[in-house]
Amino acid sequence: MxxxxxxxxxxxxxxxxxxxxxxxxxxxxxxxxxxxxxxxxxxxxxxxxxxxxxxxxFGSPATVPADTARSRSLTASAPRAVAQPTALPVAAAGMLDFAVGSAVLPTSPDTLAAWARDAVRDPRVQITVTGSVDGSPGDVDPVTRSAAILASDRARAVAAAIAHVAPGRVTLATSPTTGRRAAIVTQAFVGEPPRTPS
Incomplete structure (x- = not known):
């Protein structure tokens, strides 16, 4: 070679x-x-x-747009309205089969409260309760004839049953679309809680 x-x-x-x-x-x-x-x-x-x-x-909004659903944070002292970024749900449970036109809980919330208690052991988790209606003419609030009011009442009833397990970490929302007569509870990872300087 x-x-x-x-x-x-x-x-x-x-x-x-x-x-x-x-x-x-x-x-x-x-x-x-x-x-x-x-x-x-x-x-x-x-x-x-x-x-x-x-x-x-890069042309995106400077703030993360709030969810289209109306949100309220339940605190230990008093409820107040807050705008929070949308977090990605990682688990869900719910209270299904409400009576038509009613926000009275159809079953005991004990199982749901136990699920929520287990979910909020991690301080990085937020609970969201989303109320919904089925869209039928009868599934509306009996006084105001509003489906949105009934959906928020269902979310409020479930949130009141589980709020004691995570005061300040339960958010209410109403579904803008029709679906089931339900209040769905979702667990979402929202990140580390803010740290206060020592």
Missing amino acids: TVGDYPEPQPGRPLWLITLADLALLLVGFFVLLQATQTASDRPLAPRALAAGLREG
Whole structure:
């Protein structure tokens, strides 16, 4: 075998060209970060503010849109309205088969309360109770003739039965679509609770 039997080596890209491309990408990333912090200048520079600035810089809303359902947070002292980001449900249970036009619990909530108690052992979990109606003309609130009021009453009745297991971590919602005469309880991971400086 002679030297002429081997193919000639192909000229490769120079190393400085690859390094220049890497530096250009880092520079673009730096400018995106700089733009995000300038967009978030009216808010303190925190991870959430930086993330909101990045979303805003790429054309998304700066805040995560609230669920289309109406939400209320039940606290130990008094209920108050809050807008919360939509969390992805990971488990569900529910109270099914309400009587037509009624928000009276059809069965004992003990099993549902035990499920909720087990779910909220993790401090990163939020419980949402979503009331719904079946859409029939009779499945409305008897006083106001409103399906939305009846759906919220069903959610409230179930939330009242399980609120003692997780005060402040139960959210009420009503389903904008018709489905079943039910109140569905979902467990969702919402992340780490805020830490207070010591």
